[in-house]
Amino acid sequence: DADVTQTPRNRITKTGKRIMLECSQTKGHDRMYWYRQDPGLGLRLIYYSFDVKDINKGEISDGYSVSRQAQAKFSLSLESAIPNQTALYFCATSDPTAPRTDTQYFGPGTRLTVL
């Protein structure tokens, strides 16, 4: 079984709808992240969480919110989806014991299309 899972894998929605993307991990890592990937822009950080009680904004948090329900679960919500939020979304985890070198483990991604 995959260490980091994301649901759904694909979603098509309409402008103005509320969408939730879910991420679960079995790696036992405290740190979790949400990124979006757009062609030509690479991965950009939306939100990150050091532990269940810690939530921080990344570089592009406007229009998004998150919830850390447990160490293993981190969900991303789009309160009112708009077309420019069409992108590939990735969840990732990392182990903070070696911050200069910590590896990030990515889920398989969710492809979101907002019409």
Add this chain to the structure above:
Amino acid sequence: TQLLEQSPQFLSIQEGENLTVYCNSSSVFSSLQWYRQEPGEGPVLLVTVVTGGEVKKLKRLTFQFGDARKDSSLHITAAQTGDTGLYLCAGVRGTDSWGKLQFGAGTQVVVTP
């Protein structure tokens, strides 16, 4: 503007040829990582370099971290079709105290038989 600039954006070569991908910045990084991403999957770490001038080899892949820790390169010798993918560099800036990664836009590598 990307903090980490990758070049080229796209590279198409035939099996057996060599290739080099570059990752450059005006900022100093305490570490740089290279990831490979295949279609329908998330990025997977290939290597981490932390010391200026460091060279790491992973089979046919050679990674180098610049002396000033502002740039890195990935060289693939005798490319195979299995090397096809999006190569991403990512770094932790020297001023950041934790593993917050800045990603480059990626280089799409296509290796044809």
